[in-house]
Amino acid sequence: xxxxxxxxxxxxxxxxxxxxxxxxxxxxxxxxxxxxxxxxxxxxxxxxxxxxxxxxxxxxxxxxxxxxxxxxxxxxxxxxxxxxxxxxxxxxxxxxxxxxxxxxxxxxxxxxxxxxxxxxxxxxxxxxxxxxxxxxxxxxxxxxxxxxxxxxxxxxxxxxxxxxxxxxxxxxxxxxxxxxxxxxxxxxxxxxxxxxxxxxxxxxxxxxxxxxxxxxxxxxxxxxxxxxxxxxxxxxxxxxxxxxxxxxxxxxxxxxxxxxxxxxxxxx
DNA sequence: GTTATCGGACCTTCAAACTG
DNA sequence: AGTTTGAAGGTCCGATAACA
Ligand SMILES: [Zn+2]
Ligand SMILES: [Zn+2]
Numbered sequence: 085x086x087x088x089x090x091x092x093x094x095x096x097x098x099x100x101x102x103x104x105x106x107x108x109x110x111x112x113x114x115x116x117x118x119x120x121x122x123x124x125x126x127x128x129x130x131x132x133x134x135x136x137x138x139x140x141x142x143x144x145x146x147x148x149x150x151x152x153x154x155x156x157x158x159x160x161x162x163x164x165x166x167x168x169x170x171x172x173x174x175x176x177x178x179x180x181x182x183x184x185x186x187x188x189x190x191x192x193x194x195x196x197x198x199x200x201x202x203x204x205x206x207x208x209x210x211x212x213x214x215x216x217x218x219x220x221x222x223x224x225x226x227x228x229x230x231x232x233x234x235x236x237x238x239x240x241x242x243x244x245x246x247x248x249x250x251x252x253x254x255x256x257x258x259x260x261x262x263x264x265x266x267x268x269x270x271x272x273x274x275x276x277x278x279x280x281x282x283x284x285x286x287x288x289x290x291x292x293x294x295x296x297x298x299x300x301x302x303x304x305x306x307x308x309x310x311x312x313x314x315x316x317x318x319x320x321x322x323x324x325x326x327x328x329x330x331x332x333x334x335x336x337x338x339x340x341x342x343x344x345x346x347x348x349x350x351x352x
Numbered sequence: 353g354t355t356a357t358c359g360g361a362c363c364t365t366c367a368a369a370c371t372g
Numbered sequence: 373a374g375t376t377t378g379a380a381g382g383t384c385c386g387a388t389a390a391c392a
Pocket of ligand 1: 146147148149150151156157158163164165166175
């Protein structure tokens with residue numbers, strides 16, 4: 085089951101999807117309220133073997149439609165997916181079942197640095213070792229990818245934005261803040277394609293932060309919902325209905341971000 | 353080419369188990 | 373009381389099937 089819907093309607097804008105419509109890039113990424121984790125360098129400039137990735141963020145409660153479709157939802161109601169499908173009125177939070185109590189669990193095994201002998205060797209040394217990018221590690225995706233990203237997210241640097249060439253400042257009145265990697269730097273879509281990530285995780289982005297020396301601060305139009313509410317963090321970038329320009333400037337499509345834990349909402 | 357389906361990896365939540 | 377553990381329950385990636 086190819087996930088074409090990912091690239092089109094279900095619009096989960098997967099890594100290989102050049103975001104065929106304006107909603108896509110903006111919605112998926114920020115929709116969930118998280119920023120993306122981005123790589124400061126193109127994939128080929130990184131140690132290919134251990135492309136680190138941050139955790140995937142999920143919404144606390146997907147709407148019934150997205151849940152049914154096993155697709156990415158967002159916190160707003162109606163969610164963008166439902167809006168795209170024109171079923172905004174059917175966008176309602178799915179019902180969560182209550183966790184059952186009284187379940188006995190048996191003794192725990194300690195794993196505070198000590199005593200992790202024999203048990204889980206994986207999660208302990210991740211920090212130091214993975215950070216030290218070694219070439220001997222297992223291919224990403226084959227095992228458990230590093231949980232710690234060697235790169236810190238660059239504030240204000242969002243790779244999900246569409247290529248600059250699609251955002252014509254003068255024509256749309258928008259000012260692109262991210263420019264596509266120069267031709268020679270682009271990910272050569274050589275065998276493997278845009279999402280040739282072994283781990284199946286978001287490939288490095290092809291956009292580089294760029295300072296826009298001209299024009300006033302960009303004013304991005306927000307997606308307006310039928311109910312008048314504006315999805316937070318959503319931004320629409322005017323662009324051609326069909327992207328296809330720079331080979332495959334994949335617009336990346338997940339929400340990867342290490343973001344500080346959004347203060348666990350629940351107080352114990 | 354598109355959209356629909358869904359297996360399963362990944363993530364979050366939170367009670368039980370544990371500790372001081 | 374607080375902290376840690378770890379499994380239940382959840383989201384959604386990404387592969388595949390079906391269709392136009
Ligand atoms: Zn939804
Ligand atoms: Zn919805």
